[in-house]
Amino acid sequence: MKINVNDRVHEVTASGDTPLLWVLRDHLHLTGTKYGCGSGLCGACTVHVNGVPVRSCLLPIDQVNDQQVTTIEHLADADGSLSPVQMAWLEADVAQCGYCQSGQIMAAEALLKTNPDPSDEEIDTAMQGHVCRCGTYERIREAIHIAAKQTNSSGGAV
Amino acid sequence: MNTLTRRHFIRSSSMGAGALLVGFQLPALGDSPKSLERLEGAAESLMTDAFLRINPDNTTTILMNHAEFGNGAYTSLAMMIAEELPLDWDTIRIEAAPTEKQYYSPLFGEYLTAGSVSTASSLIPMRTAGAKTRALLIAAAAKAFDVEESTLTASQSRVAAADGRSLTFAELVPVIHAFKLEPPATVSLKPASAFDVLGKPTRRIEGRDKVTGAAQFGIDVKRPNMLYGSIQRPPIFKGRVKTFDASRALEIKGVVKVKAIDAGVVALAEDYWTAQKAARLIDVTWDLGDGDKWSTEGFFSEYRALSNEPGMLAEDIGDAERTLAQHPDAIEAVYELPYLAHATMEPMNCTAEVHQDRCDIWVGTQYQSNDRTLAAKTLGMDESQVTIHRTLMGGTFGRRASKTADFVVEAVQAAMGETRPVQIIWSREEDIQQGGHYRPLFVHRLKGCVDEEGFPLAWHQRAVGQSIMQNTKHDPAYMVRGMDIYSLDGCLQAPFGVFPYGTSYQIPHHRIESHNPPKVGVYPHEWRAVGHTHTGIAYECFLDELAHLGDKDPLDLRLHLTKGHERMHALLTTLRQVSGWDEPMGPQRGRGVASRIYSVSPIANTVEVTVSDDGQYTVDRIVCVIDCGFAVNPLGIESQIHGGIMLGLNAAAMSAIDIEEGRVLQSNFHDYVPLRFHQMPKVEVHIMPSDAPSTGVGEQASTAIGPALANAIFDATGQRVRQFPLSRQGFTLKG
Numbered sequence: 039m040k041i042n043v044n045d046r047v048h049e050v051t052a053s054g055d056t057p058l059l060w061v062l063r064d065h066l067h068l069t070g071t072k073y074g075c076g077s078g079l080c081g082a083c084t085v086h087v088n089g090v091p092v093r094s095c096l097l098p099i100d101q102v103n104d105q106q107v108t109t110i111e112h113l114a115d116a117d118g119s120l121s122p123v124q125m126a127w128l129e130a131d132v133a134q135c136g137y138c139q140s141g142q143i144m145a146a147e148a149l150l151k152t153n154p155d156p157s158d159e160e161i162d163t164a165m166q167g168h169v170c171r172c173g174t175y176e177r178i179r180e181a182i183h184i185a186a187k188q189t190n191s192s193g194g195a196v
Numbered sequence: 197m198n199t200l201t202r203r204h205f206i207r208s209s210s211m212g213a214g215a216l217l218v219g220f221q222l223p224a225l226g227d228s229p230k231s232l233e234r235l236e237g238a239a240e241s242l243m244t245d246a247f248l249r250i251n252p253d254n255t256t257t258i259l260m261n262h263a264e265f266g267n268g269a270y271t272s273l274a275m276m277i278a279e280e281l282p283l284d285w286d287t288i289r290i291e292a293a294p295t296e297k298q299y300y301s302p303l304f305g306e307y308l309t310a311g312s313v314s315t316a317s318s319l320i321p322m323r324t325a326g327a328k329t330r331a332l333l334i335a336a337a338a339k340a341f342d343v344e345e346s347t348l349t350a351s352q353s354r355v356a357a358a359d360g361r362s363l364t365f366a367e368l369v370p371v372i373h374a375f376k377l378e379p380p381a382t383v384s385l386k387p388a389s390a391f392d393v394l395g396k397p398t399r400r401i402e403g404r405d406k407v408t409g410a411a412q413f414g415i416d417v418k419r420p421n422m423l424y425g426s427i428q429r430p431p432i433f434k435g436r437v438k439t440f441d442a443s444r445a446l447e448i449k450g451v452v453k454v455k456a457i458d459a460g461v462v463a464l465a466e467d468y469w470t471a472q473k474a475a476r477l478i479d480v481t482w483d484l485g486d487g488d489k490w491s492t493e494g495f496f497s498e499y500r501a502l503s504n505e506p507g508m509l510a511e512d513i514g515d516a517e518r519t520l521a522q523h524p525d526a527i528e529a530v531y532e533l534p535y536l537a538h539a540t541m542e543p544m545n546c547t548a549e550v551h552q553d554r555c556d557i558w559v560g561t562q563y564q565s566n567d568r569t570l571a572a573k574t575l576g577m578d579e580s581q582v583t584i585h586r587t588l589m590g591g592t593f594g595r596r597a598s599k600t601a602d603f604v605v606e607a608v609q610a611a612m613g614e615t616r617p618v619q620i621i622w623s624r625e626e627d628i629q630q631g632g633h634y635r636p637l638f639v640h641r642l643k644g645c646v647d648e649e650g651f652p653l654a655w656h657q658r659a660v661g662q663s664i665m666q667n668t669k670h671d672p673a674y675m676v677r678g679m680d681i682y683s684l685d686g687c688l689q690a691p692f693g694v695f696p697y698g699t700s701y702q703i704p705h706h707r708i709e710s711h712n713p714p715k716v717g718v719y720p721h722e723w724r725a726v727g728h729t730h731t732g733i734a735y736e737c738f739l740d741e742l743a744h745l746g747d748k749d750p751l752d753l754r755l756h757l758t759k760g761h762e763r764m765h766a767l768l769t770t771l772r773q774v775s776g777w778d779e780p781m782g783p784q785r786g787r788g789v790a791s792r793i794y795s796v797s798p799i800a801n802t803v804e805v806t807v808s809d810d811g812q813y814t815v816d817r818i819v820c821v822i823d824c825g826f827a828v829n830p831l832g833i834e835s836q837i838h839g840g841i842m843l844g845l846n847a848a849a850m851s852a853i854d855i856e857e858g859r860v861l862q863s864n865f866h867d868y869v870p871l872r873f874h875q876m877p878k879v880e881v882h883i884m885p886s887d888a889p890s891t892g893v894g895e896q897a898s899t900a901i902g903p904a905l906a907n908a909i910f911d912a913t914g915q916r917v918r919q920f921p922l923s924r925q926g927f928t929l930k931g
Binding site for chain 2: 052053055056057060063064065067068069070071072073074075076077079080082109110111113114120124127128131132133134135136137138139140143159161162163165166168169170171172173174175176177178179
């Protein structure tokens with residue numbers, strides 16, 4: 039079957055019930071999207087499908103059809119310049135082990151699209167499905183505020 | 197050298213090492229092929245030290261002999277190098293150092309990252325490596341420019357002469373070869389007053405890869421033609437395969453093989469999803485041995501009973517038993533702490549590629565010397581035939597320092613007999629339910645009394661729980677007179693075994709006993725801060741009980757008890773100020789405190805809570821003060837405090853692994869529940885200013901948070917929780 043990932047159409051041979059997560063990781067070798075629980079409980083596998091954050095561990099590949107899938111690998115520009123959210127993550131020195139951060143960043147990107155200047159409470163609500171065991175929640179909040187400020191002051195979209 | 201020559205140099209340097217030398221009027225090298233060969237080699241790269249390689253593109257590779265799992269070791273170690281060798285920070289490249297003796301931890305004598313000692317044990321070796329390389333490059337530049345070494349300055353991966361001429365480190369490599377220069381045998385290190393890098397808040401060196409998805413964890417390893425493996429594990433830990441029927445599994449397209457290994461029955465397939473589906477369809481008959489007779493309730497009841505019996509004597513200061521007998525108002529309490537899983541975000545995994553005469557292993561591990569030993573044993577190979585390629589780790593909290601090398605050995609077994617590499621990945625359910633490596637369950641029985649002024653007078657504690665170290669390769673180093681020092685860490689007032697610190701408190705009569713009952717059921721395993729994860733709660737909560745008994749403010753009490761411990765006393769004095777300890781709390785609010793020493797560093801924190809009538813509570817504020825000696829990277833230290841606090845809070849509030857008839861009841865994040873965003877308040881971190889030698893920060897913050905939380909709940913409600921987690925005693929963290 040064909041799937042559209044990061045603005046490219048890929049031909050994939052996998053059984054239809056294979057979650058998008060494992061197609062990305064094992065078939066396309068896009069390993070930035072992480073496996074954490076396999077049950078939609080931790081958010082590590084979050085990607086965008088038509089711009090909306092989705093748990094790729096729960097989405098069978100045969101339901102993806104021609105929707106646009108975007109992964110963490112596609113946030114930076116082709117020249118390597120990072121998105122405002124990624125930049126903010128570095129500015130706030132968010133990552134510790136870093137394993138959950140792809141999912142956290144994908145969620146933050148989506149949040150800022152619908153709410154360009156979220157409060158701490160709105161961040162907590164939007165991000166509550168995303169687990170970190172290292173203790174980075176505080177710096178994630180900080181990074182989202184930095185990204186919001188950056189984006190709003192430059193007048194551009196995230 | 198004038199500007200023109202400088203340009204000439206840059207142009208010619210791209211032509212190879214021979215051409216490079218023209219601009220420098222080096223002494224005649226003759227036509228000796230050997231000399232030329234050395235120059236050609238120089239264009240490749242140069243190991244100036246075991247830890248450092250200067251590359252032709254003027255990047256510098258640091259070989260890291262401590263693992264990175266969020267602990268910040270890669271950043272701290274790079275800072276140590278950069279302090280002595282002025283590098284362009286952006287051109288540092290990181291490589292995991294191979295499993296060779298020269299890279300073993302000087303403290304452990306093994307290739308092991310553990311015990312919150314990476315920073316302390318690396319400062320001298322890494323700074324020395326940097327300083328020796330700097331001296332070598334300066335010597336080379338002096339030759340190249342024909343000037344005195346003292347007139348040269350190094351900065352940003354380059355050495356400059358007083359007249360403005362400069363060469364990059366890479367450009368100096370051929371000069372080093374040409375003059376056969378060697379690093380000096382000894383070097384002097386910079387005084388702390390001249391530090392440019394150490395002590396400055398520094399962002400994570402591998403940070404960029406962790407926001408682009410490029411970071412390589414063990415689970416991300418892709419080898420050509422690799423098979424993915426999923427294991428059906430026994431329903432009880434240590435069960436063995438009797439027979440299995442793989443016919444249904446083998447019907448699935450993409451399944452290549454199903455076979456029994458020690459860990460269970462493994463399905464090998466073209467992708468992980470297929471392997472996992474297949475593993476679940478294997479019909480296995482298990483030999484459960486006596487594994488189904490263990491239960492957490494059974495352990496608690498047995499250990500509770502044992503806590504009434506005299507144990508092995510670890511410490512006996514004064515005469516606690518007699519003093520307690522003479523005080524009818526003495527109190528007694530039993531604290532019970534459950535098994536805990538590590539639940540790292542990246543589940544265990546390992547990739548093995550077995551050839552006839554060697555084996556390559558890719559794995560995120562804290563303990564690669566042990567992994568290699570056990571892998572070689574499994575393979576029947578010499579250790580030199582086994583190569584461990586260490587990756588980044590998606591968390592560990594101790595899990596990835598496996599004495600049994602369980603996740604490595606099983607991957608090697610799965611790959612043996614296969615012509616293709618095999619990657620084994622654990623599901624979350626395997627990780628939580630079937631991994632069998634947990635923070636051991638503990639029961640502490642404590643008795644205490646106070647003097648006429650209300651200060652603690654006598655303390656008698658028995659710790660009952662399975663030993664982590666007994667009958668492992670760390671026995672006898674971590675066993676003292678038959679007692680596991682990790683079972684008692686944070687209980688004794690005096691140093692014990694290899695732990696050179698006590699509680700920081702002075703109670704006149706202090707008796708500590710230990711029971712390490714037989715190691716049955718699951719594996720007792722290190723979990724961030726190890727012994728303190730249970731002793732911290734038992735000790736600091738019971739100290740709170742004595743404060744209540746003696747009508748003392750809990751922080752006053754600790755200040756009184758630490759009069760003989762300058763660092764902890766100063767730290768607690770600071771905590772009193774920065775936490776606003778003396779400000780009154782409103783109704784339904786409470787404040788708790790606890791202080792601990794782990795791996796030499798004193799730490800203390802306060803917790804403020806608001807508790808509703810129905811027992812639901814919020815954690816409103818956490819203030820933590822740590823004294824880790826000279827703070828190498830304040831930004832990294834703050835991260836470690838955030839992490840330790842969160843994991844400790846999570847555990848005390850809501851974590852437990854239960855076993856019934858040998859089966860673990862919890863299986864994923866719905867019933868082994870991680871802390872979420874809105875449950876985690878801002879943590880205010882204060883680092884005590886210090887010029888003392890640096891000590892650990894990685895595990896310390898997990899020690900004092902649990903008891904401070906329980907003490908805060910008591911302060912708010914008057915209810916003392918002694919069986920953990922709090923969620924099972926009617927106190928639910930809102931969320």
